[in-house]
Amino acid sequence: MRRILRRRExxxxxxxxxxxxxxxxxxxxxxxxxxxxxxxxxxxWSGRLGVRITPIDRVEEIAEELPRLDLVAVExxxxxxxxxxxxxxxxxxxxxxxxxxxxxxxxxxxxxVFLLARCGFDALELPEGEDADGACRALQRxxxxxxxxxxxxxxxxxxxxx
Amino acid sequence: MYEYDQLDQAFxxxxxxxxxDQTRRYVAGQLSEDEFRxxxxxxxxxxxxxxxxxRIAIPYGLLASRQLAKLADIARRYDRxxxxxxxxxxxxxxxxxxxxxxxILAELATVQMHAIQTSxxxxxxxxxxxxxxxxxxxxxxxxxxxEIIRQWATLHPEFTYLPRKFKIAVTGSPQDRAASEVHxxxxxxxxxxxxxxxxxxxxxGGLGRAPxxxxxxxxxxxxxDLLSYLEAILRVYNRxxxxxxxxxxxIKILVKTLGIERFREQVExxxxxxxASAARLPAEEVARVRSFFRPQPYLALEDxxxxxxxxxxxxxxxxxxxxxxxxxGYRAVFVSLKAHGQNPGDMSSEQMEAVAALxxxxxxxxxxxxxxxxxxxxxxxxxxxxEVWLELARHQLAMPNIGTLTDMIACPGLxxxxxxxxxxxxxxxxxxxxxxxxDYLYDLGDIEIKMSGCMNACGxxxxxxxxxxxxxxxxxxxxxxxxxxSANGFTALGEVIGPSVPKTQVAATIERIVEAYRTLRAEGExxxxxxxxxxxxxxxxxxxxxxxxxx
Numbered sequence: 001m002r003r004i005l006r007r008r009e010x011x012x013x014x015x016x017x018x019x020x021x022x023x024x025x026x027x028x029x030x031x032x033x034x035x036x037x038x039x040x041x042x043x044x045w046s047g048r049l050g051v052r053i054t055p056i057d058r059v060e061e062i063a064e065e066l067p068r069l070d071l072v073a074v075e076x077x078x079x080x081x082x083x084x085x086x087x088x089x090x091x092x093x094x095x096x097x098x099x100x101x102x103x104x105x106x107x108x109x110x111x112x113v114f115l116l117a118r119c120g121f122d123a124l125e126l127p128e129g130e131d132a133d134g135a136c137r138a139l140q141r142x143x144x145x146x147x148x149x150x151x152x153x154x155x156x157x158x159x160x161x162x
Numbered sequence: 163m164y165e166y167d168q169l170d171q172a173f174x175x176x177x178x179x180x181x182x183d184q185t186r187r188y189v190a191g192q193l194s195e196d197e198f199r200x201x202x203x204x205x206x207x208x209x210x211x212x213x214x215x216x217r218i219a220i221p222y223g224l225l226a227s228r229q230l231a232k233l234a235d236i237a238r239r240y241d242r243x244x245x246x247x248x249x250x251x252x253x254x255x256x257x258x259x260x261x262x263x264x265x266i267l268a269e270l271a272t273v274q275m276h277a278i279q280t281s282x283x284x285x286x287x288x289x290x291x292x293x294x295x296x297x298x299x300x301x302x303x304x305x306x307x308x309e310i311i312r313q314w315a316t317l318h319p320e321f322t323y324l325p326r327k328f329k330i331a332v333t334g335s336p337q338d339r340a341a342s343e344v345h346x347x348x349x350x351x352x353x354x355x356x357x358x359x360x361x362x363x364x365x366x367g368g369l370g371r372a373p374x375x376x377x378x379x380x381x382x383x384x385x386x387d388l389l390s391y392l393e394a395i396l397r398v399y400n401r402x403x404x405x406x407x408x409x410x411x412x413i414k415i416l417v418k419t420l421g422i423e424r425f426r427e428q429v430e431x432x433x434x435x436x437x438a439s440a441a442r443l444p445a446e447e448v449a450r451v452r453s454f455f456r457p458q459p460y461l462a463l464e465d466x467x468x469x470x471x472x473x474x475x476x477x478x479x480x481x482x483x484x485x486x487x488x489x490x491g492y493r494a495v496f497v498s499l500k501a502h503g504q505n506p507g508d509m510s511s512e513q514m515e516a517v518a519a520l521x522x523x524x525x526x527x528x529x530x531x532x533x534x535x536x537x538x539x540x541x542x543x544x545x546x547x548x549e550v551w552l553e554l555a556r557h558q559l560a561m562p563n564i565g566t567l568t569d570m571i572a573c574p575g576l577x578x579x580x581x582x583x584x585x586x587x588x589x590x591x592x593x594x595x596x597x598x599x600x601d602y603l604y605d606l607g608d609i610e611i612k613m614s615g616c617m618n619a620c621g622x623x624x625x626x627x628x629x630x631x632x633x634x635x636x637x638x639x640x641x642x643x644x645x646x647x648s649a650n651g652f653t654a655l656g657e658v659i660g661p662s663v664p665k666t667q668v669a670a671t672i673e674r675i676v677e678a679y680r681t682l683r684a685e686g687e688x689x690x691x692x693x694x695x696x697x698x699x700x701x702x703x704x705x706x707x708x709x710x711x712x713x
Contacts, residue, residue, distance in 0.1 A: 055405075079197070079200060079323070080200055080283065080323055081323065081405070082283075082320075082321070082322070082323030082324055082325070082400055083400060083401055083405075085319060085320040085321075085322075085323065085400070086320055086397055086400050086401050089319075089320055089439075093436075093439035094435060094436070094439070109197070111184065111201055114319075115317070115319045115320075115322055115323075116319075118319035119319045119320055131192075138180075141176060141179070141180050142173065142176045142177075142180075142317075143172065143176070144169045144172045144173050144176070145173075145317070145319075146169075146173070146313045146314060146316055146317070146318075147314065147318055147319060147441055148439075148441055149319050157168070157169050157172070158169075159169060159313055159314075159447075160313075160314060160389065160441035160442065160443070160447075161441070161442060162438070162439050162440065162441065162442060
């Protein structure tokens with residue numbers, strides 16, 4: 001079973017991505033395009049439902065559906081893809097999403113996790129082969145920060161506040 | 163100058179530890195070159211033609227003597243005993259060993275320095291007017307705001323992986339000495355009707371491919387809103403800037419595509435929605451940072467003509483290499499890094515140490531770097547100028563050519579840089595040799611030559627009165643010449659004069675251009691003004707006169 005880094009701990013993943021083997025009632029993550037295409041089916045899903053968005057998706061477009069979603073997965077296809085950081089902050093700060101905010105994709109590396117956590121991601125799905133211990137350590141690499149950020153890291157002192 | 167508190171120090175120390183770990187993983191083969199690249203770039207490290215290049219940040223160009231002495235020491239122990247000052251007011255070391263870089267960064271951290279975000283697609287070193295705090299025409303000292311922006315932009319969680327690099331300049335005077343109109347964001351200090359401090363905000367300027375001049379997005383931004391407004395601009399850019407084509411990824415392309423009105427609408431809308439959750443800039447924090455930039459404890463002195471009765475060499479230096487100061491009895495002194503026979507902007511460890519010690523004695527222990535690749539001692543008593551001149555001359559730092567044709571900007575070019583198409587240092591030498599007559603240089607007056615070895619325009623060639631761009635033509639180095647560029651107040655991009663010229667012909671072509679100017683100029687008219695009056699055509703004719711006859 002896949003393991004993910006959730007709130008600074010490695011835990012077994014209790015979510016399934018569409019296309020993976022899923023029993024009825026499983027917690028399921030469906031790509032936004034698929035959710036739109038077959039809305040009737042997915043909103044009837046018996047288990048918890050999450051959506052997966054790509055860098056070009058505008059988070060404002062899922063604002064109305066957010067209350068019915070337990071998870072939003074944001075894709076980072078490579079480490080240099082930076083749009084997801086804005087998507088994450090907007091989901092948390094502007095759209096008030098309180099469910100699981102998960103970073104997924106090849107770009108979710110240990111050198112990115114600190115920034116991701118500061119932007120409000122509370123779950124990090126590391127790509128296969130990435131060093132989970134390194135990622136755990138990286139979350140605590142800094143105990144100071146200049147900017148406001150999500151309290152997922154070990155920040156004890158910060159310069160600017162909201 | 164700003165001094166680190168515990169937060170700043172802890173941050174740079176933790177950053178060094180992070181990069182040490184990243185370097186270790188790279189050397190151990192756990193990170194591929196592709197994976198390591200964005201990480202090392204964000205710590206100023208390039209892998210170059212001959213060796214790595216480390217670009218050390220000098221925030222808004224301000225250095226304490228102990229910092230310059232440390233740079234000298236690092237250059238000697240980890241490099242070949244010299245460094246290169248850049249148009250972003252930073253210092254580049256050209257020969258460090260990759261595996262030494264974490265140690266170099268640790269040494270920098272002991273003197274409150276770093277190499278963070280001097281490269282990579284993130285917010286780069288914030289630059290400022292080199293006369294900040296001492297200029298007579300200043301509205302306010304821009305450096306506290308540069309420091310605030312530096313901190314806000316450092317490892318910003320949302321804006322560390324932007325579509326492309328992002329450069330911000332702040333200027334405190336109506337006379338723009340920071341080339342702010344060719345920056346992604348240019349901030350001009352201003353006062354509103356009540357006299358409160360704020361900024362006129364320009365956006366979308368930039369050199370490189372498709373050079374553009376920044377446009378005003380906001381006439382007046384109150385100081386308290388500085389960070390939230392920057393955040394709004396950066397967010398619109400981060401979300402909508404192009405990422406599919408590196409050459410179209412700068413914010414200037416987004417601004418041009420949308421048009422400034424639509425871009426402004428998006429930023430203002432984003433700002434209104436995002437202000438509440440953006441970083442605030444409380445008055446206490448502004449006061450804290452400003453307190454580090456209080457005026458120096460100047461003596462009450464009278465102005466006098468320090469050059470009167472002195473030898474002509476000193477008089478020439480006084481005239482060209484010193485500038486007026488806000489305080490009577492003081493002048494600002496350029497340390498020329500443009501001695502003929504030397505690479506523009508290069509400085510040896512011995513020279514750095516000499517200037518560090520000199521600054522300690524005569525200029526409150528502070529040194530500034532300028533975007534023209536010189537240094538500046540900002541606060542020298544007029545009564546000490548002669549001694550300062552002697553000391554600088556002893557170290558070949560008193561070439562009296564500031565503002566003249568040989569005070570040229572040049573990037574390191576093909577000799578060092580793996581991006582370059584053509585050499586710049588050889589051409590600089592050629593120009594220095596051909597124009598090695600001070601009387602002739604003085605007769606030509608104020609002419610800015612700016613030279614880049616490739617389209618990336620680190621040498622700001624588009625905004626040189628005479629711009630030189632190295633191009634690769636079937637494996638040979640050729641040079642395209644532009645005229646009429648400027649980044650001082652009246653910002654303009656140079657016009658290409660005609661076909662590029664071979665390497666051996668650059669200085670000769672420039673000589674024909676300036677000779678044409680000597681013929682065309684009105685009494686007392688500067689080169690750039692003659693160009694603006696008569697246009698490109700007469701210069702084009704002269705530039706190729708003998709060249710085309712020969713061909």
